[in-house]
Amino acid sequence: MLSYQDNKTLTQTGAGTPMGEVLRRYWIPALMTEELPYPDCPQVRVKLLGEELIAFRDTSGRVGLVDEYCPHRRVSLFYGRNEECGIRCAYHGWKFDVEGNCVDLPSEPAESNFKNKIRIKSYPCEERGGIIWTYMGDPAYKPELPEQEWMMVPDSQRYISKKIEECNYFQGLEGGIDSSHVSILHSGSVGNLGVSKQSSSTTLLAKDTAPRFEVMETDYGLLIGARRDADEDNYYWRITQFIMPWYTMIPPFGGAPRGGHAWVPIDDENCWVWSWSWTPGRDLTEEEVEQMKSGVGIHAKLIPGTFRTVANKENDFLIDRDMQKRRESFAGIFGVGMEDHAVQVSAGPIADRSLERLGTSDTAIIKARRCLLDAVRSHEKGEILPALDAESHRVRAASVLLPKGLPFHEGAQDALKLTEKDFEAV
């Protein structure tokens, strides 16, 4: 359990809140590159950490992310025109460039100096890995863009999706580092993440539903080992990476594509779930891409034209009690990612963690909360925050059999870290 105050600190992310200030020190995946496909394409509304914003790609191809509301009379720039290197308000024609400068103000006399006094809130954007990233914090502290493996591979080796989840970001994040639930919630569906339904991983997961957790603090977040009994001499280790402030990397299943997530606040009661799959050293196969599009794995089926999932809170996630009886899905929900989505959302928009009963299997979750709450204190003291170094993101999750007695971070050392050489190879 968490105190009322700590739960509030953990889950509130608006401008000026303690956690909101910490999250704003990191690059934020804001939207998919394909949402702004060409210069002067229609602008898009984006809500991040409670802030209502407009993203646009200008005539020269640069991306702007500005306040949704024109500073003049506060009408939405969604109805404005994206034209000639700026976005122009539809009401009185005030126009802003990607840096937030007012570049035209036709409603005032040309000789007035008024235009130069006007700015709109704007955040810098960069593109990498199929994503438009933004930085919403103090410009003086802007770090380098992170360098996670999936971001660096060629497009043909990567599949990305994004969806809205109807709860606080941290409920999603908790699922992403919780190896324990894989043995239960995903017991019917986990085979869909790998290459074959009857892989050794799924057998090992089913065999031991009470993994022991060993969690190590790192300079980027947490290294989370979940140990299950395999045979007389070996443990089966599933090793998850938690990278501050919201990245989780899923331990792989055989040669199947690797996967990971980011859990980014839209506001305090909704979050963006980013999902990526990638194959180091080879292209994704057509079959793999088809499977991702089908919604059977971590990528969800969306209502066309939206980032809302077809199965959602309003329709009880299309629960199918027959599918549940047959154990094809333990929760009766189609898709591995949607199983998580459903249970996470079912705890309410912001779970009341003061009522929880945590066990040893929640060790990683307890540590991750601590990691974020410590960051709040560090930030207040002006101390350095974890994972701001772009290179610290060059890590991998792993699934390995290790002899009993061998510490997991030693035994899995090579599997967990991308060397300079590896990194250049991708």
Next chain:
Amino acid sequence: MLSYQDNKTLTQTGAGTPMGEVLRRYWIPALMTEELPYPDCPQVRVKLLGEELIAFRDTSGRVGLVDEYCPHRRVSLFYGRNEECGIRCAYHGWKFDVEGNCVDLPSEPAESNFKNKIRIKSYPCEERGGIIWTYMGDPAYKPELPEQEWMMVPDSQRYISKKIEECNYFQGLEGGIDSSHVSILHSGSVGNLGVSKQSSSTTLLAKDTAPRFEVMETDYGLLIGARRDADEDNYYWRITQFIMPWYTMIPPFGGAPRGGHAWVPIDDENCWVWSWSWTPGRDLTEEEVEQMKSGVGIHAKLIPGTFRTVANKENDFLIDRDMQKRRESFAGIFGVGMEDHAVQVSAGPIADRSLERLGTSDTAIIKARRCLLDAVRSHEKGEILPALDAESHRVRAASVLLPKGLPFHEGAQDALKLTEKDFEAV
């Protein structure tokens, strides 16, 4: 009118509220037996007195009613599995029996004692009269199940329905003891409650729209006599029973099936309306059952798969101004029960009783409010509450012609009380 504070006391029923504590001292009709038709059938969400609960029927046929949220990480058991004598959370597999014991906890090591420390909130259930009843109060004070006539007759003599009404329970209850409105609101439709459209009851009701009320306090609630002029020598008495805390019995119309209701809080702005019809001493006819299913009487037409009425607040109860002009329904609403439903809901989720203008025709309503508010005070003082004795429920409503001058409770004595013999005969 009622003071702001008394209105609040009367209408707030959540755990810990004064009225909430009183209502929890009584058995509560929770759901229809047919909602949990067979062992290990799908669980059902139930909201009662503001508490979100899950009902399930286990492998042995016993019914459990537990907190909707798993104590571990607060996800909803709606997505769990009802299997092998317990309901199991879909997230980490924690499993609970009908008594709220944790019977399996697969995410923690078998040798840990953790499981034995975990319980889920659970309420005892019993089944009678086609209904699953629950008791949400202090176990030390659990009374016997009530013994109302309709509960005790064979299934073939009873028809039951349940619907959601979009307002506070007490607005519904007030309608159930308000004989006065029958002469107006139901003037076009009341014939549908009896055997013939032109019965003597309907004529008598139309003749005198200003009944005089005589209300007597009893050990179970109130005995409410509404007196109308019949002829030179006689009064027509419609005698309603109000049994604490929410039961109302409708004075009968000739040999037609008898009827009654319970008005049970879902939360403070919605209530369950339970309706029952029964025929002492004989089976319901097919024609009578068809009429009940048609929605013309006190049982409403529902949207299939829900307990939401087809005519509801969102569609202005499908008001038909032509039907209203023709006086087939005084309010232009189809169905006797829906006429009540519409006007009750139209006063808002919680009527502001501080603005009312009550007359002598509201005597029963004033007394019923007093009855509930007195129960709050009695409960706080640790005094005995009315109607906790199961046998006190063995009463009947009545409609009788009595000579002027004869007190109604004397003249109608036999019609109002079920003798031991009567009761055994049913």
Next chain:
Amino acid sequence: MLSYQDNKTLTQTGAGTPMGEVLRRYWIPALMTEELPYPDCPQVRVKLLGEELIAFRDTSGRVGLVDEYCPHRRVSLFYGRNEECGIRCAYHGWKFDVEGNCVDLPSEPAESNFKNKIRIKSYPCEERGGIIWTYMGDPAYKPELPEQEWMMVPDSQRYISKKIEECNYFQGLEGGIDSSHVSILHSGSVGNLGVSKQSSSTTLLAKDTAPRFEVMETDYGLLIGARRDADEDNYYWRITQFIMPWYTMIPPFGGAPRGGHAWVPIDDENCWVWSWSWTPGRDLTEEEVEQMKSGVGIHAKLIPGTFRTVANKENDFLIDRDMQKRRESFAGIFGVGMEDHAVQVSAGPIADRSLERLGTSDTAIIKARRCLLDAVRSHEKGEILPALDAESHRVRAASVLLPKGLPFHEGAQDALKLTEKDFEAV
């Protein structure tokens, strides 16, 4: 910008609020005459200034506007019967006439004096110009009905419509006196207001997007001159009338029908937009009426059976980015009135004016706010309020070319005021 407190004062209009009290000193356009087409027709719900009311036309043709809720037990009179010179509650039959007197009370004994103590809140109504007007203020101060030109012309010279706009009334009103935005927001669509797409007005509007404002206070509100450069010797003046408390008159486009609006609070987050077009001295042509019905101008397309616009907040006003690219509509919204509607609503239910950046082009808006806020102070001091004199409404908006140097109110004098003769001629 406006202080938080002034913004609150300006935008809150419920009973007892300072602005609410001022607005209640004026006649209010309540509903269209055609909404109550014949005696004893179905009653209609009307919400005005936050008050929920029922309008009905009685057997003699008189219009009543009364509290929606019966004083007895607060159920809605929407379900009541409009019959025999009064509206009768469906619950217990209490009946009220258009003046709010209780004329029948069948649920109480005839000999009781109860009926005479009962009244329902009622507001006087009058009909003029196709509209049912009401006065919701202190009866002692009821003024004469206003005498605006469009109200006085024969029906064949007038077209009226009404719609719901999903924001505070003042956001709408600001648009109505803001000549500046016409050059931008309506640059693609303004031709639809006139007789020809390429009129001299539209050319002049496009030529100068930064009009200089000269605003004069009058005994009815404001006379707002917006000056644009025309040629070497002349200015193009668009002169808008603002008549307290919510009327705006659009400067005309050539010989096209004249237009105006009233912006009336439904509650603080929604308003009625009344729109009227009229042709002094001649009937509207069929073509003109067709154009009005098409939604291309100031009159919007409505969802049949409602006053909700087809293009609305929920569907992003059916924005069409292609139409926007082609500059047929600067905002990509169909219809001149809907362009305004969309941007006004996009600022939120109640714009936060403390965040604005106003320029010289907002002079009229600043003055209009001051006009309303001054009225609050005048009213509190018991001083006379502007525009209560019916004859003060006999003014016109104008569009004129005037020699540079000539004050606009002098040069346009004849165009701005209806003489006694003019007024009688209409």
